[in-house]
Amino acid sequence: MVSSSSTLYIIFILFLQLLLVFGNVTRSSTLSTTNKNSWLSPSGEFAFGFQQLGTATNLFMLAIWYNKIPEKTIVWSAKNTNNNNLVQAPTGSQVQLTSGGLTLTTQQGESIWTAQPNTAVSYGIMHDTGNFVLVNKNSSIVWESFKFPTDTLLPNQSLELGGNITSRFSETNYTSGRFQLYFRDDDHNLMLSPLAWPTQLRYKFYYRIDVNNSASSSLVFDESGDIYVETNKNGTTRIIPQGTQWKNLDLDPKLYYYRATLDYYGVLTQYSHPRDTKAKQGWTIMRYVPDNICIAIFNEMGSGTCGYNSYCSMENQRPTCKCPYGYSLIDPSNQFGGCQLNFTLGCGDNNGEGLNVKPEELYEFTVLRDVDWPLSDYEKMQPYSQQDCQQSCLHDCMCAVAVFNNNTCWKKRLPIANGRAQSGGQLVLVKTRVSPFGPSSTTHDLKKDDRVKPILQGLLISSTVFNSILLAAVVFMTLLKPKRVVQAATLVETNLCSFSYDALKEATWGFSEELGRGSFGIVYKGELKAGSTCNVVAVKRLDRLVEDREKEFKTELRAIGKTCHKNLVRLVGFCDEGLHRMLVYEFMSNGSLANILFGETKPIWNQRVGFALGIARGLVYLHEECDTPIIHCDIKPQNILIDEYFTAKISDFGLAKLLLADQSRTNTMVRGTRGYVAPEWFKNVPVTAKVDVYSFGAMLLEIVCCRKSVVLMESGEEEKAILTDWACDCYMEGRIDALVENDQEALDDIDRLEKWIKIAIWCIQEHPEMRPTMRMVMQMLEDVVKVPDPPSPFSFGSIP
Ligand SMILES: *[C@@H]1O[C@H](CO)[C@@H](O)[C@H](O)[C@H]1NC(C)=O
Numbered sequence: 001m002v003s004s005s006s007t008l009y010i011i012f013i014l015f016l017q018l019l020l021v022f023g024n025v026t027r028s029s030t031l032s033t034t035n036k037n038s039w040l041s042p043s044g045e046f047a048f049g050f051q052q053l054g055t056a057t058n059l060f061m062l063a064i065w066y067n068k069i070p071e072k073t074i075v076w077s078a079k080n081t082n083n084n085n086l087v088q089a090p091t092g093s094q095v096q097l098t099s100g101g102l103t104l105t106t107q108q109g110e111s112i113w114t115a116q117p118n119t120a121v122s123y124g125i126m127h128d129t130g131n132f133v134l135v136n137k138n139s140s141i142v143w144e145s146f147k148f149p150t151d152t153l154l155p156n157q158s159l160e161l162g163g164n165i166t167s168r169f170s171e172t173n174y175t176s177g178r179f180q181l182y183f184r185d186d187d188h189n190l191m192l193s194p195l196a197w198p199t200q201l202r203y204k205f206y207y208r209i210d211v212n213n214s215a216s217s218s219l220v221f222d223e224s225g226d227i228y229v230e231t232n233k234n235g236t237t238r239i240i241p242q243g244t245q246w247k248n249l250d251l252d253p254k255l256y257y258y259r260a261t262l263d264y265y266g267v268l269t270q271y272s273h274p275r276d277t278k279a280k281q282g283w284t285i286m287r288y289v290p291d292n293i294c295i296a297i298f299n300e301m302g303s304g305t306c307g308y309n310s311y312c313s314m315e316n317q318r319p320t321c322k323c324p325y326g327y328s329l330i331d332p333s334n335q336f337g338g339c340q341l342n343f344t345l346g347c348g349d350n351n352g353e354g355l356n357v358k359p360e361e362l363y364e365f366t367v368l369r370d371v372d373w374p375l376s377d378y379e380k381m382q383p384y385s386q387q388d389c390q391q392s393c394l395h396d397c398m399c400a401v402a403v404f405n406n407n408t409c410w411k412k413r414l415p416i417a418n419g420r421a422q423s424g425g426q427l428v429l430v431k432t433r434v435s436p437f438g439p440s441s442t443t444h445d446l447k448k449d450d451r452v453k454p455i456l457q458g459l460l461i462s463s464t465v466f467n468s469i470l471l472a473a474v475v476f477m478t479l480l481k482p483k484r485v486v487q488a489a490t491l492v493e494t495n496l497c498s499f500s501y502d503a504l505k506e507a508t509w510g511f512s513e514e515l516g517r518g519s520f521g522i523v524y525k526g527e528l529k530a531g532s533t534c535n536v537v538a539v540k541r542l543d544r545l546v547e548d549r550e551k552e553f554k555t556e557l558r559a560i561g562k563t564c565h566k567n568l569v570r571l572v573g574f575c576d577e578g579l580h581r582m583l584v585y586e587f588m589s590n591g592s593l594a595n596i597l598f599g600e601t602k603p604i605w606n607q608r609v610g611f612a613l614g615i616a617r618g619l620v621y622l623h624e625e626c627d628t629p630i631i632h633c634d635i636k637p638q639n640i641l642i643d644e645y646f647t648a649k650i651s652d653f654g655l656a657k658l659l660l661a662d663q664s665r666t667n668t669m670v671r672g673t674r675g676y677v678a679p680e681w682f683k684n685v686p687v688t689a690k691v692d693v694y695s696f697g698a699m700l701l702e703i704v705c706c707r708k709s710v711v712l713m714e715s716g717e718e719e720k721a722i723l724t725d726w727a728c729d730c731y732m733e734g735r736i737d738a739l740v741e742n743d744q745e746a747l748d749d750i751d752r753l754e755k756w757i758k759i760a761i762w763c764i765q766e767h768p769e770m771r772p773t774m775r776m777v778m779q780m781l782e783d784v785v786k787v788p789d790p791p792s793p794f795s796f797g798s799i800p
């Protein structure tokens, strides 16, 4: 509830801001990290002040940002002049303007950054251009932030000979990063180079703007929003940077903000943003160089855009990074941080398996197409067959990847670098460990150090012995299913619409038609008019946001809004007005998987197979492929929705954080639902993406068996009450046919049935590190990799 005291507080803050003379900063003015004030430009478009470095730190940077747009994009930050590194100010630091200039001091009085011109400063001005300047008594500029750019240039700003801008480290980390744009004094060329991070040593350039030698003087970003290199001879020769993506555009600085940023993945991009706060918010890519960063960087040293052991492809004009099978992101929150092996690749004894194990028993190969790491070869064999190539890599403990093409075999060693999507007909053989779920494969989890200590306190989970049985096969009809047209929306930033409460009230006919109730609130049907068409939507009213979670609402929204996958329910927009928080989703005409699965008539087997595959793909995307990895935490048939084409779509993802005061289960409320909840929710171990794997396993059994996870059974049938236990028993006793009694279609596809029961048992292993990742699950479901026999789940652990 907004109380009257907080209204007063807001008025007070507004009053304080009015007290500041907009634009003009007088001597002895002070800003501090604690009182969150800032110096605004006359129109309020730019602000100068402190910004926290991440939400979890007590460090701040001194920065300039766009103050009127929701994103508060940072365009400048104070850097250490010696090493070009970001100045990190601890809580309690303050910056003061004196006649000597600007001084940033810590609470202890230690000066950590200064801007001290030679002459006395009279006052400072935060200009509407985004330039913060210090002037002397003659009103001449003696210091300006435009002369010390970080990763961004603004209209009216120029980069002089010898100058540079350096990308930041990652999307959210403003530390000096891995790429630099610089204007070389000797040949006057403008170049882009990777840096040997964390030093400022430049590797060979990957993009060069060739300018007429010695004639050029500066890179100009003029007030119209155009960017070019200006020559000093007659001042009029304009050399527009070449390149297909850097074309002339219609520019209108009255309507748009422009900025040119060297993005943290090495692309120099010009962006625009409408000035009108009522227009659709978000930065749009206007033009950029190089065209394809994935292939532009071609250096012996360094990792390339994506980091080591990763490969890069262009999607929606931006590079995206993927790990090969068997590898996972080192830092799951940074797809550009490179990948690590989920297994040990070792020689001889180092395999940890003793000397007697043949490599055939330890390793296998996954095939990848149209990808290459062109500079990581250490051997080339010719003529060689694909078979020879694979054998050679298998028996060579140095070999991590082999590429085969035209009777030639290239062996590659770790770390493989500069990976890129590149079609040339090559086959990439990626070496991975067989039977992947050993303790070394705690992959893709959102937290590290989650290895469970051997836990002896526990009881046995019910089921014990395992075995198998055989049936027959059926055609995979889901492949014939009509394909849904992929949404055209490019979610480079988010594409979410912001709705007013009144608009949604009208769209839902006053919240009259209820579609369902979930853990977050009530869902209503609605209709949004867009021109002559009408889109049916589902409007979810969130009713349980913990008060201090409200800040996170926008952050989470941004993460959800950036997701785009066929098997996820698409978020169309939101309402964040006063107390009202609502999410607007596309409408799913066939209701939830629970309705379909547990309804009057069973869905046919092939349809169920399609549901399971789709959900698995959606989860792989959430865990690994979207920008911010998302753990769902409540996978169950009620949260899977089915569209008109019978595509299964995951809903309610990304909301877990908004509800839980703590992502671990220390508080009594567990977000999961009985029958789907992984045991670690109740133990003192961090919750990882493996909780979703567990729930997926439990749900896979429901999809296969068409029954609920927990049902009350009549006496004599109690062993069937908990589906996970009963399925384990049936599998062990060799009677999986009992699980699909009277379901002839399933019995006819007994190979798949058996395999899928095995996959489900892998997923519901007690210990999270024993469970496969969703990617492995997907590959097993898709028949890309073999399904090893699951171990008996009589590992130690306790039942919820
Ligand atoms: C800022 O203040 C100084 C000194 O008080 C004054 O001379 C100057 O005109 C002011 N500038 C602006 C832009 O208001």
Ligand SMILES: *[C@@H]1O[C@H](CO)[C@@H](O)[C@H](O)[C@H]1NC(C)=O
Binding pocket: 053, 054, 057, 169, 173, 174, 175
């Ligand atoms: C930014 O990244 C660097 C390098 O990984 C790291 O040392 C630093 O702590 C990070 N800063 C923040 C605020 O996360």
